[in-house]
Each structure stands twice: as structure tokens, then as C-alpha cells.
Amino acid sequence: MSVAGARHALHPSILREYDIRGILGETLSVADAGAVGRAFGSIVTKDGGTSVCVGRDGRLSSPELEQALVEGLASTGLEVHRIGLGPTPMLYFAVHHLQASAGIMVTGSHNPPDHNGFKMVLNKRPFFGRDIALLGRVAAAGAFSSGRGRVEDTFVTIDYVDRLLEDWDGGDRELTVVWDPGNGAAGAALGALLHGLPGHHIVLNGAVDGTFPAHHPDPTDPATLTQLREAVLEEQADLGIAFDGDGDRIGVVDGKGRILWGDEILALLAEPVLKANPGAPIIADVKASQSLFDRIAELGGRPLMYRTGHSLIKAHMAKVGAPLAGEMTGHIFFADRYFGFDDALYTAVRLLGMIARWPKPLTLALRYDHMPKPVNTPELRFPCPDSVKFEIMDYVKTVLTERQAAFSDVDGVRVNREEGWWLLRASNTQAELVARCESMTQDGLEVLKTDLSDVLGTVGMPVPPALLNARES
Template sequence: MEVNTRAFKAYDIRGKVPEELNEELAYLIGQAYVQLFKPRQVVVGYDIRLTSPALAASLIRGLREGGCGVIDLGLSGTEQVYFATFHLGLDGGMMVTASHNPEEYNGMKLVRAGAIPISGDSGLKEIEKLLISGQCKREKSSSGALGSYRKINIMADYVQHLLSYIDPSVLKPIKMVVNAGNGCAGPVLDELESHLPFEFIKIQHQPDGTFPNGIPNPLLPENRLATAEAVRKNKAAVGLAWDGDYDRCFFFDERGNFIEGYYIVGLLATSLLSRQPGAKIIHDPRLTWNTIELVQQAGGVPVQSKTGHAFIKERLRLEDAVYGGEMSAHHYFKDFAYCDSGMIPWLLVLELMSRKNKSLSKLIGERVAAYPVSGEINRRVTDARKVMEQVEKNFSQGAIAIDRTDGLSVEFGNWRFNLRSSNTEPVLRLNVEARGNRELMQLKTEKLLAFIDGVGL
């Protein structure tokens, strides 16, 4: 039987249900995972999507019939699967989720022992090849025995681990709006609430796979309104919102203003370097100046890595860095097996607000003024490579540095930009920043976009 593998992407598995991802394919993925990695025991979790429980059940069946033992977390966030994998010393973990994708999608994120990611160049393509070749047999293990099965609740251990990143004794009774987007974050917030002095104003809190308030993706401006309005209405000190599997956390200040993830990277780097001076901090190439300056001021070593969780995690391990951050709101921690977490960042930021007795807008206000940014702007083009060549030809004269770590980064004395292409579609992504001059940043952004629009069709 021919197997459709269109759902296999660069970093994970993601596609429409049932045409690109279905229970049969989930079963085969479980079988292929066992055949390729020979695990003895793995953990499986799933998000709130209505199709997730059935996909997870088929995945578990494939694993067990391959002879692998399974620990079932049930409804959980992606980072709980990461945590269970390294905390319990398991051979791997598999999360059924499509995060912030539309309702008709689902997917999987896979890790091996130590919560090391399995992406295109570290096993995902091999799983795909096994499926295409037909070498993945629908049969039980050579011994004929099913792998063991155990359903557990790891919430208490996970919450204690989260709390280990902060000193609860310094925390102040901060009022905060928390918007789980009807995703998986709600139950974790409920558990953390009893350990913290914060006042939780909960909106879109209950897990609900029908997405009554839309797909939880706070990167979309229209999805920020509910959090911003709730902050202003309740006179809260901070607003927090998560995507569906809550591996990304988004911040709003006391005025309800959305905070670009770029500035949170610098804030978290400063906080962690105060405890581990001299440590390395990993950052992506899209926006860099604020992060580099803050890391160096705090006595740390900034290290640039290609964008994307697999690249960042690999570089974190290589450098033994204490923290890595991307402007897209992915934050990675050495003590979290170099994985990304959507819970650790806000705990650290609220601890910082408590220690310094400063509002979030005061903590990041100077940095926003010092390094104004465009935010990431997408443009659809017919030939991304040719457009980038034309941009470099027309916008690199007089540059003091050109870098190709990820796409094209061109740096001048008082402004810089990064232009990179999407891995999955004919789209270019532009980021521009300047030194203390918002008008210059806006002018250069407009010029770049007008040029891309002119040559990109």
C-alpha cells in the first residue's frame, strides 16, 4: 500500500486530517519509530484537538505492537512530554499536536532519549523512508509480546521543576491576565496558582478542541485583542497568552501593549546571567543588537545560531549554553534538557518584576526605544532565491557586515536587516532594526518592502 507522507516537514509531522495524517499513518509512525530507534520505553502525550486522542491511541498501538513500552500522559503540553522524557530517563517521547495550526490540522513532535529533537536531518527523513519503502511491517515484535502500557500523571513533578527556576519568597502579589486560548495551558496554570502569590485573571481558560475563540496563535494581531482588553479592564500588571500546546509564551504590559518576543530574549538572558555570569547565550540572526548588547553588559557570551528549534537546541548543547531565545517566542533552557518551555519564561519575568519592583513596560521600555524593530513581515514571491539576490545587490552597498547564517543579514552603522525564506512555502520573511531611530527603521522597512514587491511577482 502506498503511504502518503506529505505531512512530514522539516522539523516535525504536520498535515490535514484525515487526508495527510490519519490513524493508519499514526500507527505506522509508531512502528517505524521502534524499528529505527529500538526504544524500550517512550512517553506519549496529546493536545486538545478533537482528533488527537484517536491519533495518539493508534500511535501507541504501533509502538506497543513493535515491542516498545509506553507511558501515556494523556492531555498535556509538548513540554510535559519533553520533561517526562528526561525526568524519567526514557528512550524517547512523542507528542500529538498541531500547535497553532488551523482546526483541520494535526501533527507530531518527536524526541529521542534526553529529549533530543528528531527532525529532518536527525531521524524524521529515515522514518519517512521506512514508510515509503514498505519496510515498516504491520506486525508484532519478534517476541510476539506487546510493549507495556502505563497511564501516569506527572503534573506534580513537572510543576516542582518549574518552580525550581525562581525564588518564590521574593514574589509580589502581581495581578495578571492569563489566556490559555482554550489550549493545554489551563490545567498547568491551575496547578501553579496554588504555589504562587499572583492573582490570576483567567480567560479562554478551559481546554476545548472546538476552539470557540479561534485558533490559539497570539502572533496573529487579531488574536491579541482579548488579552489586551482583559489587561486594561482588570488593571492587571501583565498579560500572558499561549499557543495551543503552550511551548510559546507571549507577553503584554500593563497598558495591554503586545511585547515583541525579541525584547523578552534580552530580559531572560540578563536574568539568567545574574546567576551564572560568563555563561553563553544563543540567539537567532533575525534581530540581534539588543540581545548582544545586554548579554555582553551582563558578562555573558552571545552566540548566533540558525533559526529553528532543532538548530538552536543543537547549538545549545554544543556550546553548553545556559539559555537560548528566538524572537518568535521560543525560549530554551539548559536545565530543561536544552528544550523550549512556555512556562519558565513568564515565571522568570514576574520574578524579575518583583525583585526590581518595576512594571514590564519599565523593564523593556528603554530597550524598545534603543532598538526599534519592524516585527517580522512576510511577503509571498514567485522565486525567493532570485529576490534575495536582487535585494543583496541593491541594499548591501556600504554595509559594514554581511552574514548568511540564516538567509541574508546586512548590517550598517545605524540599521540592519535580515531577509530569509520559508522552508515550506514561497515566502520571504523580513526583519529590520535600528539604533534609537524608529523613523529610520520604518523608512528602511518601507523601502525594502517596496523593492521586494516590485521584483517578487
């Protein structure tokens, strides 16, 4: 039954493209969590759904947000399965495992400790973009469904770990691996996973702690991998694996402590996937190196460049039937033998299985040595008001078209030149423009930076110092 309820206006800044995310006490409150539950539950019931899974990460604010969220969901008449503390991919798994209509995870992902939010799925598909905008409107109008729901604790950690181990396919070689979940939610399942994996495993910062005392849980930031890199060298390990705060993004370092970025991880994983699925499409986001797309083609696959954003990638992956996809941020998506969502623990199992099958002289460090080594800037972010950032990007496209430049506009603009490529796009989650340049030479990189700077100047954007000072990452 649908009834009018107390209207609740969510802070507009928390309704992001891919999820809901805010700062406790500033833009996000416990009352907001209850309203999100009532609004999301109303959307689920209107869609014909009857059940929802709820999980939470280890942030200090997550238990009280989860409690309010559950109460809101139950008030709409849904059967609510509380799966408890764990990584976001365990929540996604629970939706499949329990055949639930929907799922919602209380998590701040890799954001600072005072941040938190919600990631959602409906009918096993990502809930994002216009869906999240609709949720905001339902809450603001108080257009909530009403019913007598039911809440039960349904723990799936063992089932989840068993499913991860089901796809272990390593050889006889036992690896030495250092793990760093960064005191994030992945630590809740990691111990059980390692109990079932062969090899020698060393865990750093395994206890779930929402203050993140060791370091910020973001494996795309080299500073957060310092402890892992040092431990890999000290233990003479084969590799090190890190996770972000909610366990849906992976970071990898080789036996020499060198970082493999998301596109390099994807290039390795594409080999066995394309062997099993010849000619299949493999998706990467627009920030990925050209070396990755070239490697996928070399392996007989069909490289597809797509928009940045885990929800966008998952939706497109299902649309085109891709068995594998990934982002520079370390989101890796397996539909080959798995469910098609981003799961860093599952990715780790598949990566280790592949490495353990390699001939004994072949190590990850040796493979790293043979990878192409383009020179590129780091991801550059500079402020640009939300009110004009997309308008500026439209103007940039017009300028490039007039110049007859070769570019892709799948997500912003990725300009291809003889020297390499540069990217400029509007962030979907922050008031920023994002840029990156890549060439095979340092001189070529400088040409690309100059070209990007010139285009920015033409459209009236000041050239940010971050671009002028950027050096090879």
C-alpha cells in the same frame, strides 16, 4: 526483530523541518498516525531504545491519532507510557522524568483546528530535519521493527507542576497576573501551577477546547492578545501571559497592555541568567532585534545569532553550552537550572519570579518604557515555490557578495547597514520567503526597505506589496 511490513507513503508536505504537520482528511489521517508510530518506533528500537512517552494536545482529532500512534509504537516492541492530555513541554519533561528513550507529542501547535501533527525527541535530543526524512523513508519502505510492546497510562502532571514550582524564586511582592492559555493544552496544567504560585491570578479561556472558541492560540499575532490586553487593564494587573496551542511559546503584555515580543522577553530574562552565569553565550534567532544582542553584550554575555527553528536552536544550545536561548516566536529555552527545552509555563515561572524580586517601585511597564525602541517591519511572508526558494537565496548571496555588502548568512541573509539591518530567508516549513527590516528611525527603515526591494528585483523576484506597504510594527 526487523521485518518488512505494509508500506505506507506519508504525504511529502507533512514531513517538515522541525516536526510532522498536516491537515486532517487532506494530508494527514489516522492511518498516517499508525505508520508514524511504526516508523518512529523502528528508529528508536534500532537505536537501542526500549521506551517511549506519548502525549497529546486538546484538538478534537488528537485522541484518535494518539490511539493509532500508540498502537504503531507498541507493535515495534516498545514500552509506551501514555501521559495523556497536556502541553508539549510536559511530554519533554516526561521523557527526562521517566528516563525514556524517546517521546512523541500529538499536536498541531498553533495551527488552525483542522491541523494536527507530531513533535518528537530521541535520546533527549530534538528529532528533526534528516531524522524526519528518514522516518518518511522507513514508512515508505515498510521497514518496520516487530515486537510485543507494552502500553501503560503514566500520568505526570503533578510531577511536572512540582518541577515548575521548584524553581520559583520570587520575592515577597505578590503580583496580579492575567493568564490566557487560549483554550489550548497548557490549560491542563495551569490550574495546578497557579495553586502553587503566590499572588492574584485571573485565567481567561482556561478550559481545553480543540475548537478554540475564544481566539486562535498564537501569541505572536497581536489580534489574539486583544482579550488579554483588555483584561490586564480592567484588572489593573501587573502583567498578562498567553500561551500558544501546545504551551511551548509564550506571549507577554505589560501592565499598560503593551506587547513584549520574544526578543524583549529574552532581554529581560538574560539579566538574572548572566548574573548566575557570567560571560555565558545567549542565543537568539536571526529575526531578533539588534537591541537584544547589544543588551546581552552589555550584561557581559556572549550574544550568538543562530538559525530560526525551535529544534535547531535546542540542538545548537546544547552544542555551545548556552544557559538561555529564544526566538521572536516566543520559544524560550532554559538550560539554566532546567532541561534546555522550550517550556512557556516554566518561562512564566522564571519571569514572574524575577519581576517579584524587583524593588517595589519597579514594574514591568516601567522597564518596558526604558527599553530601546527601534522601528521595524513585522515579519513579512510572501509566496515562493519550494523548488526554487533556496536557489534564489543562493543567488541573493552572490549578488550581495559582488556588492561587498556586510551580511551574515547563518540563516538566509541578514544585511547590516548604517541605517540598521534587513533579513531575507527561505522558510523551512512553507513555500515562502521571509523578510524583516529594522532601524532606529522611520527614514532609515525606508532606506532598508528600498535596499531589500532592489536586491529582490536584481534576482528576478517581484517586490511584494507587503514589503512596499510595511510600516513600523
